[in-house]
Amino acid sequence: MQMPMANKPFAEACDQNREPINGVLSRFLKNRHKVLEIGSGTGQHAVYFSKQYPRLEWQTSDLKSAHDGIRAWIEDSGLTNVKYPIELDVGGTWPSEQYDLIFSANTLHILSENLVERLFLGLTSCMLPDAIFLVYGPFNYGGSYTSASNEEFDYWLKRRDPDSGIKNFEWLQDIATRSGLECSQDFSMPANNRILIWQKIR
Ligand SMILES: C[S@@+](CC[C@H](N)C(=O)[O-])C[C@H]1O[C@@H](n2cnc3c(N)ncnc32)[C@H](O)[C@@H]1O
Numbered sequence: 246m247q248m249p250m251a252n253k254p255f256a257e258a259c260d261q262n263r264e265p266i267n268g269v270l271s272r273f274l275k276n277r278h279k280v281l282e283i284g285s286g287t288g289q290h291a292v293y294f295s296k297q298y299p300r301l302e303w304q305t306s307d308l309k310s311a312h313d314g315i316r317a318w319i320e321d322s323g324l325t326n327v328k329y330p331i332e333l334d335v336g337g338t339w340p341s342e343q344y345d346l347i348f349s350a351n352t353l354h355i356l357s358e359n360l361v362e363r364l365f366l367g368l369t370s371c372m373l374p375d376a377i378f379l380v381y382g383p384f385n386y387g388g389s390y391t392s393a394s395n396e397e398f399d400y401w402l403k404r405r406d407p408d409s410g411i412k413n414f415e416w417l418q419d420i421a422t423r424s425g426l427e428c429s430q431d432f433s434m435p436a437n438n439r440i441l442i443w444q445k446i447r
Pocket residue numbers: 256259283284285286287290307308311333334335336349350351352355356360
């Protein structure tokens with residue numbers, strides 16, 4: 246998160262990636278109404294996408310420390326279809342509600358492997374049978390970085406928190422399979438990011 250904007254936290258990256266993300270998200274909204282966002286961060290994505298899609302009910306969530314910022318964005322927006330954040334630590338208790346779509350941007354590289362495993366275990370209980378988990382961010386393939394900038398970013402992440410870092414796609418597939426999920430689509434995104442779509446294995 247960067248400079249505060251009129252008392253709201255602001256992340257430049259959200260403004261840059263929201264339209265490319267929307268290009269993919271829009272393809273998965275038919276017959277989907279209830280969204281849970283994991284790690285809403287500033288709340289910018291939640292407000293942007295809820296404005297684009299008034300028929301969606303967008304439930305924000307994050308650790309308690311992020312709630313004031315998310316609330317500020319929601320209050321300023323005047324939107325009624327974006328919901329105030331619930332406390333969701335992916336390593337803790339998950340909501341009892343079920344959703345059509347679970348969305349998360351730029352979170353998996355922030356979390357430890359243990360927390361990502363807990364995330365994949367926890368989210369299945371929140372997924373309706375045809376739900377998808379749409380996750381945006383940088384990923385490695387076959388143990389290799391997809392760009393020099395991702396490699397630098399990974400070193401930067403690990404200096405901050407040695408347990409964090411860009412996750413390997415094949416490792417995600419392994420843990421997802423154990424949770425009964427498979428990656429059904431993988432989209433290339435600007436700036437060496439990806440969108441991965443996970444669904445329950447039929
Ligand atoms: C890099 S930020 C991304 C925020 C936002 N999704 C975005 O794209 O700008 C990572 C987010 O993960 C959240 N986070 C960190 N640890 C978490 C945990 N254990 N459970 C849930 N969220 C967590 C942070 O609070 C933060 O909002």
